[in-house]
Amino acid sequence: MSDEDRPEAQSSDEPTQPLAGWRPEEPRPAHPQGRAYGDAAGASPEPTPERAPEPSADEHLVAGPPPTAAQPAPPAPQQAPQQAPPTAPQTVPMAPQFGPPVAGPAYFGPGPYPRPDYARPTPARKLPLWSWVAVAAVALVVGVLGGLAGAALQDELSSQGGTVDNGLDGVRTQSAAPLDADNGSVPAVAQALLPSTVQIVAEYDGESGGATGSGFVLDREGHVVTNNHVVASAAEDEGPIVVIDHAGKRHDATIVGRSSVYDLAVLQVEAADGLEPAALGASQVLHVGDPVVAFGAPLGLSQTVTSGIVSALNRPVTTGDSADDSSYINAVQTDAAINPGNSGGPLVNLAGEVVGVNSAIATTGGATTESGNIGVGFAIPIEQVRTTVDQILRTGKAEYPVIGAQVRTGGEQDSEGATITEVMPDTPAERAGLQKDDVITRVGDQPVNDGIALIVAIRTHRPGETVEMSVVRGGEEQVVEIELDGKVG
Numbered sequence: 001m002s003d004e005d006r007p008e009a010q011s012s013d014e015p016t017q018p019l020a021g022w023r024p025e026e027p028r029p030a031h032p033q034g035r036a037y038g039d040a041a042g043a044s045p046e047p048t049p050e051r052a053p054e055p056s057a058d059e060h061l062v063a064g065p066p067p068t069a070a071q072p073a074p075p076a077p078q079q080a081p082q083q084a085p086p087t088a089p090q091t092v093p094m095a096p097q098f099g100p101p102v103a104g105p106a107y108f109g110p111g112p113y114p115r116p117d118y119a120r121p122t123p124a125r126k127l128p129l130w131s132w133v134a135v136a137a138v139a140l141v142v143g144v145l146g147g148l149a150g151a152a153l154q155d156e157l158s159s160q161g162g163t164v165d166n167g168l169d170g171v172r173t174q175s176a177a178p179l180d181a182d183n184g185s186v187p188a189v190a191q192a193l194l195p196s197t198v199q200i201v202a203e204y205d206g207e208s209g210g211a212t213g214s215g216f217v218l219d220r221e222g223h224v225v226t227n228n229h230v231v232a233s234a235a236e237d238e239g240p241i242v243v244i245d246h247a248g249k250r251h252d253a254t255i256v257g258r259s260s261v262y263d264l265a266v267l268q269v270e271a272a273d274g275l276e277p278a279a280l281g282a283s284q285v286l287h288v289g290d291p292v293v294a295f296g297a298p299l300g301l302s303q304t305v306t307s308g309i310v311s312a313l314n315r316p317v318t319t320g321d322s323a324d325d326s327s328y329i330n331a332v333q334t335d336a337a338i339n340p341g342n343s344g345g346p347l348v349n350l351a352g353e354v355v356g357v358n359s360a361i362a363t364t365g366g367a368t369t370e371s372g373n374i375g376v377g378f379a380i381p382i383e384q385v386r387t388t389v390d391q392i393l394r395t396g397k398a399e400y401p402v403i404g405a406q407v408r409t410g411g412e413q414d415s416e417g418a419t420i421t422e423v424m425p426d427t428p429a430e431r432a433g434l435q436k437d438d439v440i441t442r443v444g445d446q447p448v449n450d451g452i453a454l455i456v457a458i459r460t461h462r463p464g465e466t467v468e469m470s471v472v473r474g475g476e477e478q479v480v481e482i483e484l485d486g487k488v489g
Helices: 129-159 186-196 228-237 382-395 451-459
Strands: 197-204 207-217 223-226 239-244 250-259 265-267 291-296 306-321 328-334 344-349 352-363 378-382 399-402 405-407 417-421 439-443 467-475 474-484 485-488
Touching: 186 207, 186 291, 186 306, 186 344, 197 223, 197 228, 197 291, 207 228, 207 352, 223 228, 223 382, 223 439, 239 265, 239 344, 250 382, 265 382, 291 328, 291 352, 306 352, 306 451, 328 451, 344 417, 352 382, 352 417, 378 382, 399 451, 399 474, 405 451, 417 451, 439 451
Parallel strands: none
Antiparallel strands: 197 207, 197 239, 207 223, 223 265, 239 250, 250 265, 291 306, 291 344, 306 328, 328 378, 344 352, 352 378, 399 485, 405 417, 417 439, 439 467, 467 474
16 A cells, blocks of 8 residues: 555544543534634644545545535445556546536535435436427427438439449349350350340430440449440530440430549449340450450441450550540450440450450551551450449449659650659659659569550559569669559549
């Protein structure tokens, strides 16, 4: 027990054993102001009656108010010895208290400090009748306001994009391939996928039906995947979009979300009963020379099927006429005939699984940019489609990774890598120590030959991932780690 916890020592003026001729003095009547009659300067103090220890701060939480002077104090109950408080403070939040405090007021009257009265009950306070009426009125107003606020919140959430909390896991997709991988039959693939392929007619520059493209049914909830550039003009003008299924039935459609960076969009089709979802495969298992089949509505010719092979993999491709509408694709290249109108249609393997979304074609640079197929077409890999569609289904938007640096993409290609022209402050590039004129030659295990290849390599990852980059500075190569940031687009 510490010195602070010990009771005060008994006064030395009172003998511990009675002496011969000694007897205790008669108690004097109490003075009204709290001291005995006859006390004066120089007089011997009276022995102070033993007082009960004042309750500690912790005891005040459970002690009742002290008894009045007229009420006799009951004997104090036996209390268990208090344990020493923990050395480290506890951070338990205190709940607000309502009503009178539990501990009684301090005692300043004459005589010894009365012991706390644990047995006396606190008298209950009666509320007037009008207060119950007021409480009921307040509850009614709060309920009405809460209902209005909930309705407004529901309207706000429903106006935002995104319809499925769990993304792709929350919709009924086709998981099994419709055909055996070694069936080798293009007609079988056509029969399996044509019911899942749709034609899309959208407004373009104010003209109803000015844009045509293709798409495929994603799930049994009526979601359709297509290219962003097919519906971009209609989205900006809030123009009409119509989906035509394999039977020629027309369905009104709305945009769930779109990504200009990845050139992908997700539509919601009304009255989607009877639409058959396509199975999703994998492009990472493809090999150059594997047969593939392209579906769509080239030049407005619905339900068109063309076949070819995989010409190349991981081909960096950029589309669009300006930096605002450009997308960078780590594409699957094919020689299957793809023409304007095929955009958004599925590229399929012989098992009937979608391995890519047809997005762009190469041209000879003639007088017209829509010169048609020359045997070089590009599709967005299905892995990227899965990632972007999942984000759009959840939130109505898609994120892409960035490092916060500008690279050279025009003019002559950099033969040895991508040259950094500017590093923005407080970005992953700056935190990793990248500088202007650094040359990036590799992202992970993917080689980088120019600025477009660097952008494509970065966008195959996700925001928040940490990637390694090989950087050449002053003729010396070093490896840096960069945690990718995210941006909506």
